[in-house]
Amino acid sequence: MGKQVSPRNPRPDFQGAARAILGMKDYKITSNDCRWHSKTLLLHGLKNDSSKYNSIRIGKKNIKTIVVMFGLLGCLFLLDSLLISFFEFANLQQSTASNNSSELQGRDSYINEQRLPIYMYDRLLNLASSALAEKEFKQESSKLWMEPYRHASLWKPCAQRKVQTNHGKSVKSNGYILVSANGGLNQQRVAICNAVAVAYVLNATLVIPKFLYSNVWKDPSQFGDIYQEEYFINILKDDIDVVKELPPDIKYLDAEAIGSQITDAELAKEATVADYIKIVLPLLLKNRVVHFLGYGNRLGFDPMPSDIQRLRCKCNFHALKFVPKIQQVASLLIKRIRKSSASQSMLDTQLLGKFIHNKEDHEATKSSTKYLALHLRFEIDMVAYSLCEFGGGENERKELQAYRERHFPLFLERLKNSTSISPMNLRTKGRCPLTPEEAALVLAGLGFKQGTYIYLAGSQIYGGNSRLEAFNRLYPNVITKEKLLTTTELAPFRNFSSQLAALDFIACASADVFAMTDSGSQLSSLVSGFRTYYGGGHAPTLRPNKTRLATILTENGTIGWNGFEVRVKKMILEGQKAAIRSYGRSIYRYPRCSECMCKHH
Numbered sequence: 001m002g003k004q005v006s007p008r009n010p011r012p013d014f015q016g017a018a019r020a021i022l023g024m025k026d027y028k029i030t031s032n033d034c035r036w037h038s039k040t041l042l043l044h045g046l047k048n049d050s051s052k053y054n055s056i057r058i059g060k061k062n063i064k065t066i067v068v069m070f071g072l073l074g075c076l077f078l079l080d081s082l083l084i085s086f087f088e089f090a091n092l093q094q095s096t097a098s099n100n101s102s103e104l105q106g107r108d109s110y111i112n113e114q115r116l117p118i119y120m121y122d123r124l125l126n127l128a129s130s131a132l133a134e135k136e137f138k139q140e141s142s143k144l145w146m147e148p149y150r151h152a153s154l155w156k157p158c159a160q161r162k163v164q165t166n167h168g169k170s171v172k173s174n175g176y177i178l179v180s181a182n183g184g185l186n187q188q189r190v191a192i193c194n195a196v197a198v199a200y201v202l203n204a205t206l207v208i209p210k211f212l213y214s215n216v217w218k219d220p221s222q223f224g225d226i227y228q229e230e231y232f233i234n235i236l237k238d239d240i241d242v243v244k245e246l247p248p249d250i251k252y253l254d255a256e257a258i259g260s261q262i263t264d265a266e267l268a269k270e271a272t273v274a275d276y277i278k279i280v281l282p283l284l285l286k287n288r289v290v291h292f293l294g295y296g297n298r299l300g301f302d303p304m305p306s307d308i309q310r311l312r313c314k315c316n317f318h319a320l321k322f323v324p325k326i327q328q329v330a331s332l333l334i335k336r337i338r339k340s341s342a343s344q345s346m347l348d349t350q351l352l353g354k355f356i357h358n359k360e361d362h363e364a365t366k367s368s369t370k371y372l373a374l375h376l377r378f379e380i381d382m383v384a385y386s387l388c389e390f391g392g393g394e395n396e397r398k399e400l401q402a403y404r405e406r407h408f409p410l411f412l413e414r415l416k417n418s419t420s421i422s423p424m425n426l427r428t429k430g431r432c433p434l435t436p437e438e439a440a441l442v443l444a445g446l447g448f449k450q451g452t453y454i455y456l457a458g459s460q461i462y463g464g465n466s467r468l469e470a471f472n473r474l475y476p477n478v479i480t481k482e483k484l485l486t487t488t489e490l491a492p493f494r495n496f497s498s499q500l501a502a503l504d505f506i507a508c509a510s511a512d513v514f515a516m517t518d519s520g521s522q523l524s525s526l527v528s529g530f531r532t533y534y535g536g537g538h539a540p541t542l543r544p545n546k547t548r549l550a551t552i553l554t555e556n557g558t559i560g561w562n563g564f565e566v567r568v569k570k571m572i573l574e575g576q577k578a579a580i581r582s583y584g585r586s587i588y589r590y591p592r593c594s595e596c597m598c599k600h601h
Contacts, residue, residue, distance in 0.1 A: 117469035120391040120437055121553065127561040128444040128474055140449050145370055145512050146540060152578035153537025157346075158598040159313035159591075162238070174202055174281070175288040176246055178255065179209040182294045184217050185226070185501040186522030190588060192223075193315040194299040195292070196240060197308045201276055202284055205241040208232075211498075212294065219497045226498055228321045235319040239311055246289065255291035259283065262292050270300040273308070302584050306595045309587055313596035316526075316588050317533050321353065322502055329489060330506040331355035336484045337455055337507065338368040347534045351506045371453040371479075372443070373511035375504075375527070377518040378433055380462040381407065387415075388432035389423040392463070428554060430547030434517035436461060437470035438553065442544055443515065444474055445568030453477045455511060457504040457523070481507065515542040525589040533591045543575040 119125060147153075177199050181191035192209050199206040208223050223229065233242045245251065255261045260283050267279060276299075284290045292298070301309075322330070331352045348356050383390065384403040390396060404412055426432055434442075443452075456478050461467055472478060481503050482490070493499045501523070508514050508527045516524035531539035548571045552564065581590035591597055 115463065115466035118391050118463065118466050119470055120435065121441065121556045124441055124553075124556045124559075124561075124564065125437070125470060125473065127564070128441055131561050131565075132444055132450040132474060135447070136450055141447060144447055147535075147537050147578070148540075148573055148576050149578045150537070152532075154599050154601065155532075155537070155578070155592050155597045156600060157317065157533050157596075159310055159533075159596045160235075160318050161598075172203075173205045173241060175204050175284040175290065176243075176250065177202065177204045177206050177284075178246070178289065178291040179206070179295045180212050180291070180293050181209055182212045182214060182296060184214075184219075184522075185498040185505065186526050187296055188498070189316065189320060189526060190297055190522065191295050192320065193312045193588065194297065195295065196236060196315045196319075197299060197312045198276055198280075198292075199240045200308060200311055201273055202281055204284060204290075205243055207246055208242065208244050209295075217497045219495070219499075221496045221498045224323070225496070226323060226326065226502060228323055231321050232319050236315065239314070250289050253287070253289060255287075255289060258287050260287040260290050262290060263294060264298075267292075267298050269296075269298055271298050272300050273304065300584075301586060309593070309595035313533075313587055313591055317350075317530065317591070317596070322351070322506070324353070324355070325492065326499060326502045326506075327351070327353050327355045329485065329493070330503050332489065333481055333484055333503060333507055334510055337371050337453065337479060340368040345510075345534075345538075346536060347531065347539060348510055350534050351509055369453055370512040371455055372448065372513040372515060373455040373457060373508040374439060374443075374515045375457045375508060375517065375521065375524050376434075376436055376439060376461060377458060377516075377521050377524075378435060378461050378463075378467065379458070380460075382433050382518075383462045384408070385411065386426065386432055387421075387423065388426050390432075390435055390463075428550055430545070430550040432546075432550070434544065434546065434549070435470075436467050438549070439515070439517050440471040440474045441553075441564075442542075442549065442568055442572070445565045446542070446572060447565070447569075448475075450475060451477060453479060455507050456480050457508050513540050513542065517544065519543050525586060529586075529589040529591050533597065537578070540576065542572050545571050545575060 177195065179191065179195040181188040181195075183191070188209075188211055195206060195209055198204075208229060211219075211222055213220055223232075229244065236242055253260075262280060262283075267275060280290055334348075334352070344356065380400075380403060384400045385408060392399075423432075443454075452475060454475050454477060457480075468478070481500070493503070505523065505527060508523070509530045514527060514531060516528070518524060528541045528543070531541055549568075552559070552567050552571075578592065579590075581587060581593040587593060587596055592599075
């Protein structure tokens, strides 16, 4: 037992193993223990009277030898047992460690997804929670669900009307316009409307627009997958010719090779009619075809002839109807949000077509649930691009910087040559995206009750549940299309982000109240415009002024809840004024103008 262990076959510490197995402190197995064990065996096996003992005495030396041998064997058995137990224990530890490691890795990845909640306004959240609890059993003000300015209802849709100043389309076309639109659903929608106007300006035939595949959106959807082609062609037939494809004689021409491809380099953003006449028309007359590649918002709003403005409104609000597949599932979505069929409002009729509801469902609509739709623009790309900080500390800073380096290298390069503004200054100037927490505080300040059903539109929220925790704390009834539609119902849209966005568009436009956190987003802009056009003065939209809200929130440590409510309500009320579209503003967002709507006195 005193023999050294060979380095080729190292043995574990025997005494340590024994302590581990037996759970004893300072347990030692020595040669004395072996001798004691051998004596025990001897006494146990050789209980005899003195006569027998005397007879055995003759072979005393032999017996001692046997006893020692038995003792050694006992020690060896004990040692063997302990070694086996030790290795089983070691394997068990290794297996457990391995399992724990993989379990920990899984838990870590879960923690990365489900991070600890992040709060920036603990005090205000507590005040909001108390205020909502007090209001829970009180009557909610009906004004929350109404437009505050009565004269908003005086404006009626009339972009489809025929006017004397509209000379209609020319008998002979100057050629064909191809448009390849980039971006997502809403950017593409703007591009389509602008393309229709340009075709009218150039007296050209418009080919049904194509949508460029984007590595960001990863959606192969084309016009016919989202909008009804025949309906589009028919509605615009009095203004321009629209065809599904080029005629055979020019179908295979290489527009770039013949100099008929127009990009941002040739035509500036917000170009005027004069720009199109000067730059594009000569190419069209020469080659019979012009291809606008990556076409977006390359047509200004003012100054612009009224017939062109009217045509853009007609395209946006009348010609672009979602395909039946989208309308049908959207109708199902709204029915589940309202817990009854969609209402028979002009908004729902325009958005859902024949899928609005059946006659037998008319009674159910009277008791339908009201809901607020919220477009929360807090995706990681927007958050990272803002250069703001959102209370996540060093981990957040590192994560957003890594995202910028990976996705916005040119942006970072430009920053090197510019004067940097601190995240705190950006926040106080209202240049930071609103967090879900800030959006919830605004809704609470306006007086929406805790049980309000809120449809959440948009992409993945940066930070996931860690950011939504504060929102859910005040408003637990958050619903999304993923929660309300089954996997089977969503399956046809799974890999088509634009078609999923169309469902959000309809759910937001049909909502009793629509709220946005970023008035500059295309979805918010188009949805609010659609609600203005078809809402009849009964489709309120909430637009927070981020600069004013930032000023209010800087007082989060001292402001009282009553003061917070008063200032938030005033801010939102001023953003709801039913004003006529001002110069240079988008007609898609502000259709209250003589070219798009008619005012009845």
